[in-house]
Amino acid sequence: DAGITQSPRHKVTETGTPVTLRCHQTENHRYMYWYRQDPGHGLRLIHYSYGVKDTDKGEVSDGYSVSRSKTEDFLLTLESATSSQTSVYFCAIMSSGSTDTQYFGPGTRLTVL
Amino acid sequence: AQSVTQLGSHVSVSEGALVLLRCNYSSSVPPYLFWYVQYPNQGLQLLLKYTSAATLVKGINGFEAEFKKSETSFHLTKPSAHMRDAAEYFCAVSGDNNNDMRFGAGTRLTVKP
Secondary structure, rough: OOOOEOOOOEEEEEEOOOEEEEEEEEOOOOOOEEEEEEEOOEEEEEEEEEEOOEEEOOOOOOOOOOEEEEOEEEEEEOOOOHHHHOEEEEEEEEEOOOOOOOOOOOOOOEEOO | OOOOEEEOOOOEEEEOOOOOEEEEEOOOOOOOEEEEEEOOOOOEEEEEEEOOOOOEEOOOOEEEEEEEEOOOEEEEOOOOHHHHHOOEEEEEEEEEOOOOOOOOOEEEEEEEE
């Protein structure tokens, strides 16, 4: 257990509304990641953070923004949700003691109607 | 960039039979390779990882994987399947940049009684 929680765990929203997902970690890890999981695609990286206020884009960053104002929280925002953003979103951390391995949170299932 | 191909989106075995899940990778640098397991409605759990220390890697739950550079493969095996092994399995690769991990599309393992 890498001490990662995600909230909410489930959310249904409508097209065009803003949505923010939260990832919280309790172990002071520097690196945090947001992925989306879709059938047939595995997991794809959206954004990641390498420290407070330090973020970078991943493979599928269009339509998403992130913020990290403190070490323990990494927020993913969909400014104007679209149906193509219906997915399961996972947060991950890279363990400070094992700098090549990512550990995952329980996921957030987001449905955009 | 690295990439991973998992051969077979679904694999079905009988309880007690050999489990073989196939993964081939592409990487321009020496890769780090991972297998993760995902049980229904849960996050991904690390099964094992290869980081160049040994080509045969033993993981949790009786799984192991062998790195074969000549075949660019990292297949996952278990001698005897249990019902509790039914899950989805993901192979992943990263290279110099551990922030660019790429996942395969996943293989769903079914275990028949």
